[in-house]
Amino acid sequence: MRKLLNTLYVTSQDSYLALENENVVVWQDDERKGQYPLLMLEGIVSFSYKGASPALMGECAQRGISLCFMTQRGRFLARVCGESRGNVLLRKQQYRVSDDENTSCQVARNFIFGKVYNSRWVLERTLRDHALRIDNDKVKKASIQLADQLDALRICNDLNSLRGMEGELSARYFGVLDDLILNQKDSFSFDGRNRRPPQDNVNAMLSFLYTVLAHDCASALESVGLDAYVGFMHRDRPGRESLALDLMEELRPVFVDRFVLTLINTREIQAKHFQRQAGGVVLMTDEGRKVILTAWQNRKKEEITHPYLKEKMPWGLVPYVQALLLARCLRGDLDGYPPFLWK
Numbered sequence: 001m002r003k004l005l006n007t008l009y010v011t012s013q014d015s016y017l018a019l020e021n022e023n024v025v026v027w028q029d030d031e032r033k034g035q036y037p038l039l040m041l042e043g044i045v046s047f048s049y050k051g052a053s054p055a056l057m058g059e060c061a062q063r064g065i066s067l068c069f070m071t072q073r074g075r076f077l078a079r080v081c082g083e084s085r086g087n088v089l090l091r092k093q094q095y096r097v098s099d100d101e102n103t104s105c106q107v108a109r110n111f112i113f114g115k116v117y118n119s120r121w122v123l124e125r126t127l128r129d130h131a132l133r134i135d136n137d138k139v140k141k142a143s144i145q146l147a148d149q150l151d152a153l154r155i156c157n158d159l160n161s162l163r164g165m166e167g168e169l170s171a172r173y174f175g176v177l178d179d180l181i182l183n184q185k186d187s188f189s190f191d192g193r194n195r196r197p198p199q200d201n202v203n204a205m206l207s208f209l210y211t212v213l214a215h216d217c218a219s220a221l222e223s224v225g226l227d228a229y230v231g232f233m234h235r236d237r238p239g240r241e242s243l244a245l246d247l248m249e250e251l252r253p254v255f256v257d258r259f260v261l262t263l264i265n266t267r268e269i270q271a272k273h274f275q276r277q278a279g280g281v282v283l284m285t286d287e288g289r290k291v292i293l294t295a296w297q298n299r300k301k302e303e304i305t306h307p308y309l310k311e312k313m314p315w316g317l318v319p320y321v322q323a324l325l326l327a328r329c330l331r332g333d334l335d336g337y338p339p340f341l342w343k
Contacts, residue, residue: 004300004314005042007216009293011286013072017044017052019059041065043219045212047072047289066219072283074208076215081222090225093330094243098230105159107246107329107337108233112166113153114250114339119173120146121343122253122261126180134179142176145169159233166249173253180261187271188264197281201274202260204282205292209256210248212296216316217251218244220323226330247322254342255315259299268295308338 008024010017016027024044026034038059043066046052052067057080060067067080097103123143126134146169156162171192178190181202190202198204218228218241231242233249248255263269273288284292300316309321322340329337 002317002320004316006040007043007045007297007300008036008041009289009297010044010046010048011289011293013048013286014050015046015048016050017046017048017056019053019056024056038063038065043068043215045070045215047074064223066215066222068215068219070211074211074284076211079215079218087225090327090331091227094226094230097330098232098236101159102157104232105157105162107326108159109153109156109162110337110339111233111246111249112162113150114341115166115252116146116150116153116169116173117339118250118253118342119169119257122180122258123173123176125258130182133182139176139179142172145172162233177257177261182265183267184264184270187274197283199280200282201271202264204274204284205260205263205269206256208284208289208292209260209296210252212293213248213251213255213319214241214244217241217247217319217323220319221247221326223320224323224327226323226327247319247326250339251319251322254340255318259296263292263295307341307343 010026012028012033014028015033018025018027020035022038023035024038024041025032026036044052044060045068047070049072051069057067059065061080069077069079071077097107120143123139123146127136127139127143149165149169153162153165156165174190174193181188181190188201190200193206194200194203195207198207221228221243226243228241228244230236231244231246234240234242234245236242269288269291273285273291275283275285277283300314302315303312304315304318305312306318306321308325313321318340325334326337328334
């Protein structure tokens with residue numbers, strides 16, 4: 001099993017990343033802020049506008065270390081990629097499946113089945129652990145609605161129908177997400193998804209972490225030899241990592257949504273970590289990003305027993321394992337893609 005290494009998150013907007021021997025050095029106003037061995041890293045995510053040296057980018061590409069650049073708002077800008085890995089026959093098969101919408105749907109429906117299944121269990125966990133603090137009937141009704149559609153998702157053979165079902169079920173799930181926020185309701189309320197830009201604290205966190213998760217999924221896909229830009233449910237669009245968006249669908253509820261709820265309910269993240277700009281745009285402060293990314297990195301180190309492989313592994317390896325299972329499915333080693341089903 002692949003070993004989970006660290007991801008370096010650089011949140012200061014005026015930091016510059018450089019290569020020194022076999023280390024990445026973080027500079028800020030001609031001051032050396034930190035030095036980290038490349039040997040211990042599997043990824044670097046920079047929110048700085050100054051960027052990185054060509055030498056560092058080249059070394060990261062050669063070593064297979066994902067180097068990703070994002071804006072201060074958490075919007076994806078670019079990712080440095082090295083030589084393509086894996087068997088060219090695997091990628092050609094991926095392209096053939098993507099070009100056939102019927103075959104694409106057979107893979108895509110498993111992503112969405114996993115998403116709805118996991119969304120339901122986020123609700124069920126709250127019903128089990130906090131029954132006296134939430135509107136039981138409302139949350140239980142949403143859970144039942146999600147459960148009732150799982151069989152229909154298994155046999156869906158049309159991408160447009162699949163997208164329609166996914167949109168409707170997501171709306172039902174997000175319709176009760178606010179009920180799962182147990183503390184700090186004055187500062188953290190959720191009235192549905194809004195983005196580009198987010199208009200409240202919860203959506204700011206969700207959008208930010210969905211982008212981080214998409215980066216992790218893209219890196220995982222590239223590491224097993226798949227093309228992160230050629231998807232099955234998300235169709236081709238220039239500059240969009242469509243397959244990474246596909247893969248992260250089943251992981252959103254358990255990786256991001258539940259994580260955000262935990263940060264809020266434990267008061268690890270607070271109102272002081274956000275700023276409201278002109279026009280109602282909500283941005284996280286530098287300190288807020290540090291709090292979230294530190295907790296995110298710690299969460300990735302926690303162990304879980306993979307529901308399909310029945311092996312213990314860190315949470316951070318789940319995107320890689322799912323990418324590996326997807327590759328095996330496309331090669332014909334598995335009858336179908338087994339989604340990550342958390343409970």
